[in-house]
Amino acid sequence: xxxxxxxxxxxxxxxxxxxxxxxxxxxxxxxxxxxxxxxxxxxxxxxxxxxxxxxxxxxxxxxxxxxxxxxxxxxxxxxxxxxxxxxxxxxxxxxxxxxxxxxxxxxxxxxxxxxxxxxxxxxxxxxxxxxxxxxxxxxxxxxxxxxxxxxxxxxxxxxxxxxxxxxxxxxxxxxxxxxxxxxxxxxxxxxxxxxxxxxxxxxxxxxxxxxxxxxxxx
Numbered sequence: 001x002x003x004x005x006x007x008x009x010x011x012x013x014x015x016x017x018x019x020x021x022x023x024x025x026x027x028x029x030x031x032x033x034x035x036x037x038x039x040x041x042x043x044x045x046x047x048x049x050x051x052x053x054x055x056x057x058x059x060x061x062x063x064x065x066x067x068x069x070x071x072x073x074x075x076x077x078x079x080x081x082x083x084x085x086x087x088x089x090x091x092x093x094x095x096x097x098x099x100x101x102x103x104x105x106x107x108x109x110x111x112x113x114x115x116x117x118x119x120x121x122x123x124x125x126x127x128x129x130x131x132x133x134x135x136x137x138x139x140x141x142x143x144x145x146x147x148x149x150x151x152x153x154x155x156x157x158x159x160x161x162x163x164x165x166x167x168x169x170x171x172x173x174x175x176x177x178x179x180x181x182x183x184x185x186x187x188x189x190x191x192x193x194x195x196x197x198x199x200x201x202x203x204x205x206x207x208x209x210x211x212x213x214x215x216x217x218x
Contacts (some may be wrong), residue, residue: 024069030060034058064076072087085131086128091139094120095142098146099146104149110151113147115178122180137183144171145162152165
């Protein structure tokens with residue numbers, strides 16, 4: 001969907017269409033979701049626009065289906081409530097950027113490598129800091145594995161960091177070298193009353209005005 005549009009659904013449709021180039025419509029039932037999607041398709045056709053064929057779908061979150069929005073993957077888990085994670089594509093982009101800076105044969109010192117990696121981690125965390133807390137230890141562990149692999153290579157050892165390398169270079173070693181720990185940053189954020197990402201929350205809150213939890217067209 002290209003451009004910035006503003007449409008108000010009729011009262012009979014029971015939903016409102018905010019200004020957006022990406023949107024989620026939350027409905028009570030699948031029938032309502034299908035009606036909303038048909039309404040949007042019709043208006044888009046009249047405006048000479050089309051919905052993205054791969055990103056447009058109906059998902060029943062109460063049945064365990066997830067949907068992606070603004071780089072996040074939203075899921076409802078029975079007994080655990082609503083959760084959000086970076087979508088796999090977002091995780092893949094982060095790992096690709098970190099790989100570029102952490103080749104085992106690069107000639108930079110560990111301090112220099114960390115200085116190149118930290119801004120990448122910091123920028124990624126700033127956007128995805130509202131993810132479920134389990135996301136951050138996974139990223140931290142993967143980054144430290146890349147660092148251990150570099151140090152292992154410099155000791156003429158083969159393969160990536162594993163096993164006894166955790167004793168040779170424990171997590172605290174990398175913290176002392178200045179490597180940003182996302183788990184620590186997230187823990188501090190949860191304790192801070194000012195550490196809320198109001199921008200994403202307000203966007204989702206605006207879209208939730210169209211209905212309660214249920215099927216969504218994204």
